Amino acid sequence: MDPVWWEYIPYILQGAIWTFTLVGGGLALGFAIGVPVAMGQKYGPTWLKAVLDAYVWFFRGTPLVVLLFLFYWGVFPVLLGIKLDALTTSIIVLGLRSGAYQSQIFRGALNSVDEGQMLAARALGMTKWQAITNIILPQALRIAIPGWTNEYAIILKDSAICFTLGVIEILTRTRYVVISTGEALGPFLFAGILYIIFTYGGTKVFNIIYEKYHIPGLVGKGV
Amino acid sequence: MGFWEEFIPLVLHGAVNTLWVLVISIPASVALAIALGSARVYGNAPIKAIATAFVVTFRGFPLVVTLFLLFFGLADLGIYLTPYQTATLAFVLCGGSYMSEYVRGAIRSIDIGQSLAARALGMTKFQELIYIILPQAIRRALPGLSNEIIYQIKYSSLAFVVGYEEIFAVSKTFISRYFMPLQVFMVDAALYLAMTTAAAYGLRALEYKLRIPGLEMSIR
Numbered sequence: 001m002d003p004v005w006w007e008y009i010p011y012i013l014q015g016a017i018w019t020f021t022l023v024g025g026g027l028a029l030g031f032a033i034g035v036p037v038a039m040g041q042k043y044g045p046t047w048l049k050a051v052l053d054a055y056v057w058f059f060r061g062t063p064l065v066v067l068l069f070l071f072y073w074g075v076f077p078v079l080l081g082i083k084l085d086a087l088t089t090s091i092i093v094l095g096l097r098s099g100a101y102q103s104q105i106f107r108g109a110l111n112s113v114d115e116g117q118m119l120a121a122r123a124l125g126m127t128k129w130q131a132i133t134n135i136i137l138p139q140a141l142r143i144a145i146p147g148w149t150n151e152y153a154i155i156l157k158d159s160a161i162c163f164t165l166g167v168i169e170i171l172t173r174t175r176y177v178v179i180s181t182g183e184a185l186g187p188f189l190f191a192g193i194l195y196i197i198f199t200y201g202g203t204k205v206f207n208i209i210y211e212k213y214h215i216p217g218l219v220g221k222g223v
Numbered sequence: 224m225g226f227w228e229e230f231i232p233l234v235l236h237g238a239v240n241t242l243w244v245l246v247i248s249i250p251a252s253v254a255l256a257i258a259l260g261s262a263r264v265y266g267n268a269p270i271k272a273i274a275t276a277f278v279v280t281f282r283g284f285p286l287v288v289t290l291f292l293l294f295f296g297l298a299d300l301g302i303y304l305t306p307y308q309t310a311t312l313a314f315v316l317c318g319g320s321y322m323s324e325y326v327r328g329a330i331r332s333i334d335i336g337q338s339l340a341a342r343a344l345g346m347t348k349f350q351e352l353i354y355i356i357l358p359q360a361i362r363r364a365l366p367g368l369s370n371e372i373i374y375q376i377k378y379s380s381l382a383f384v385v386g387y388e389e390i391f392a393v394s395k396t397f398i399s400r401y402f403m404p405l406q407v408f409m410v411d412a413a414l415y416l417a418m419t420t421a422a423a424y425g426l427r428a429l430e431y432k433l434r435i436p437g438l439e440m441s442i443r
Contacts (some may be wrong), residue, residue, distance in 0.1 A: 061416040062411075062412040062416060063381075066411045067412075070409065074404040074408055158442050163287070163442075182389055192285075203315070
């Protein structure tokens with residue numbers, strides 16, 4: 001007799017480690033890319049803006065699964081001549097794509113910081129760079145937290161698409177269970193509910209961060 | 224036959240299949256979104272609860288999981304959907320749920336005075352919704368809906384997981400014959416970029432066409 005699917009729940013749950021490696025890596029890389037891209041788009045020279053706009057357009061307009069295959073089979077091995085494993089490729093692709101989205105979140109946040117703040121900082125003798133890092137960014141990063149919460153929910157659900165490269169995250173493991181037990185409804189429903197729980201749990205964590213760093217009166221004045 | 228002579232007709236066939244899903248799923252998603260969004264603001268307690276549970280479920284499930292559930296999960300219950308039906312239904316359930324949030328937000332953003340005035344003129348709650356609230360709310364929700372429509376175009380590439388022969392599915396099979404992944408997937412990217420960029424311009428034109436000068440100010 002085939003084993004029943006719920007005996008494999010611990011096995012599926014172990015996939016959460018891989019899922020959160022993808023999510024954490026993708027978000028962190030996306031952050032490292034998104035913040036400078038947004039600053040370049042707002043404060044950079046015209047040629048740089050054009051390059052960054054093209055980057056954002058490409059990664060926002062192409063489906064994730066196409067990007068994963070393009071990088072895993074094309075860009076890394078053929079174009080750059082390096083062989084990366086599925087997990088590393090997935091994190092890099094999620095990060096590049098999230099960077100494009102996050103840059104738009106930060107651009108909105110940078111734009112919502114009042115123009116007068118920059119002028120005041122310059123009037124006090126700060127350089128443009130000092131004004132950005134000491135005055136504008138601390139405010140913009142706080143304003144961007146709700147947008148980042150959304151990005152977490154999106155990247156969590158998109159991490160499931162990395163099953164196509166065989167990263168052994170939640171969905172890949174769920175499919176193994178489906179194949180070995182011959183039952184599909186239970187395992188896939190379980191996986192779906194797991195993603196809902198992780199979405200709401202993670203959103204709660206981001207809301208706590210938002211409250212912790214919240215400056216009363218900041219949001220609403222600049223916007 | 225060479226690589227390009229074989230690949231181009233094949234991928235265009237895939238593109239036609241992609242569009243064939245989207246022409247049904249996009250309007251159906253918008254219709255479902257309007258129904259769900261309205262139900263969550265105007266419905267009675269049980270209807271609200273059902274609509275909310277529906278939205279929480281299909282926004283919470285990754286689209287791939289919904290696709291697998293409809294295709295393999297329903298088969299456990301003796302319901303067999305074709306890949307085309309699965310893809311269309313999954314996009315409508317997922318897209319409709321995401322879009323309904325914009326409709327709900329837009330309905331709630333409309334001044335309560337509009338509702339009171341409609342009722343004072345003797346309209347029923349349903350007439351008020353259809354003739355007064357929705358024509359304004361849908362215009363307000365349109366930028367958000369446009370975004371979701373563009374998402375749906377991109378996520379249509381996931382239909383390959385249930386074996387639907389769209390752009391990505393045919394490309395994936397094709398590289399096992401000619402191993403030219405860079406060219407194949409760049410063509411895919413170009414097709415999706417063309418579709419999303421065209422949709423973005425088209426939807427912006429639609430927003431402009433439906434715009435009522437001064438409406439934005441009056442309903443704020």
